[in-house]
Amino acid sequence: MEKIPIIKMGDFLLVSIQVDMHDRLAMALQDDLTIRVAKERSKGVLIDISSLDVVDSFIGRMLDNIAAMTRALGTETVVVGMQPAVAITIVELGLSLENIYTALNVDKGMALLEARMKASVDENDE
Amino acid sequence: MMNNIVRREVIPLLSDEDIVRARKIVRDWTISLKFSLVDQTKLVTAVSELARNTVEHGGGGSALLEMLDDSIRRGIRLTFEDQGPGIANIDQAMTDGYSSRGSLGLGLGGTKRLVNEFDLSSEPGKGTRVTIARWK
Numbered sequence: 001m002e003k004i005p006i007i008k009m010g011d012f013l014l015v016s017i018q019v020d021m022h023d024r025l026a027m028a029l030q031d032d033l034t035i036r037v038a039k040e041r042s043k044g045v046l047i048d049i050s051s052l053d054v055v056d057s058f059i060g061r062m063l064d065n066i067a068a069m070t071r072a073l074g075t076e077t078v079v080v081g082m083q084p085a086v087a088i089t090i091v092e093l094g095l096s097l098e099n100i101y102t103a104l105n106v107d108k109g110m111a112l113l114e115a116r117m118k119a120s121v122d123e124n125d126e
Numbered sequence: 127m128m129n130n131i132v133r134r135e136v137i138p139l140l141s142d143e144d145i146v147r148a149r150k151i152v153r154d155w156t157i158s159l160k161f162s163l164v165d166q167t168k169l170v171t172a173v174s175e176l177a178r179n180t181v182e183h184g185g186g187g188s189a190l191l192e193m194l195d196d197s198i199r200r201g202i203r204l205t206f207e208d209q210g211p212g213i214a215n216i217d218q219a220m221t222d223g224y225s226s227r228g229s230l231g232l233g234l235g236g237t238k239r240l241v242n243e244f245d246l247s248s249e250p251g252k253g254t255r256v257t258i259a260r261w262k
């Protein structure tokens with residue numbers, strides 16, 4: 001079966017979704033990513049959706065699940081690069097994605113993860 | 127007013143892959159009608175939601191695509207049909223947040239907001255038909 005590649009970038013994992021995923025592929029990504037986060041002890045996950053021209057309730061739920069599962073493992077997920085037309089559409093659809101960190105692009109997403117990492121280290125120092 | 131149907135296509139909806147195919151065909155149609163990117167995205171998203179409902183709740187069915195031209199405006203109408211269990215309480219099903227399977231329950235209510243015309247008819251035990259249209 002085809003798979004969405006997960007790339008290791010230092011302490012982070014990067015997923016760039018380039019194809020129109022069918023539902024089983026999206027579910028497989030959710031599982032693969034959770035397993036990889038645990039195995040690599042990743043400090044953060046970046047999901048680049050700049051090539052996705054549709055985010056429906058199913059993909060929205062997948063992103064939400066990934067954020068929840070990685071958070072359960074002590075890691076944060078940032079979704080980056082959402083197309084403006086997609087952002088407009090999901091608001092009307094009623095998808096809030098309120099549990100998910102988002103950023104404009106990979107660089108900004110990375111900066112956000114680094115800031116989160118630093119914040120949690122500072123918290124632990126106190 | 128007379129709706130002139132200038133193009134017609136039936137897409138079977140039985141699997142995950144069929145949902146992807148429906149998204150792609152509708153995207154192509156919206157491009158050929160020169161829909162704006164936002165309007166393309168809204169219609170394709172609505173199609174994705176309804177196609178998934180047909181496959182998952184309706185046990186499979188089909189979508190009829192029609193390109194309409196009534197001399198003033200052009201648009202796309204889609205009719206999703208299945209012979210599944212039907213919907214007993216339509217008002218409840220249309221409510222945001224209601225799902226019979228613990229999902230987000232945004233599909234029907236959300237879809238209605240993404241299109242210009244929305245019509246749902248369903249008979250328990252017989253099946254469900256949802257018709258939507260979006261004009262350029």
Ligand SMILES: Nc1ncnc2c1ncn2[C@@H]1O[C@H](COP(=O)(O)OP(=O)(O)OP(=O)(O)O)[C@@H](O)[C@H]1O
Pocket residue numbers: 057058175179180183184208210211212213219220224225226227228229230231232233234235254
């Ligand atoms: N074609 C259908 N046949 C039978 N029941 C349906 C059909 N479409 C929708 N329903 C019923 O209406 C409910 C609401 O549908 P809706 O698409 O809003 O939510 P969902 O599919 O449960 O969740 P989501 O679409 O957010 O993942 C469904 O849970 C289901 O019970």
Ligand SMILES: [Mg+2]
Pocket residue numbers: 175178179232233234
């Ligand atoms: Mg649905």
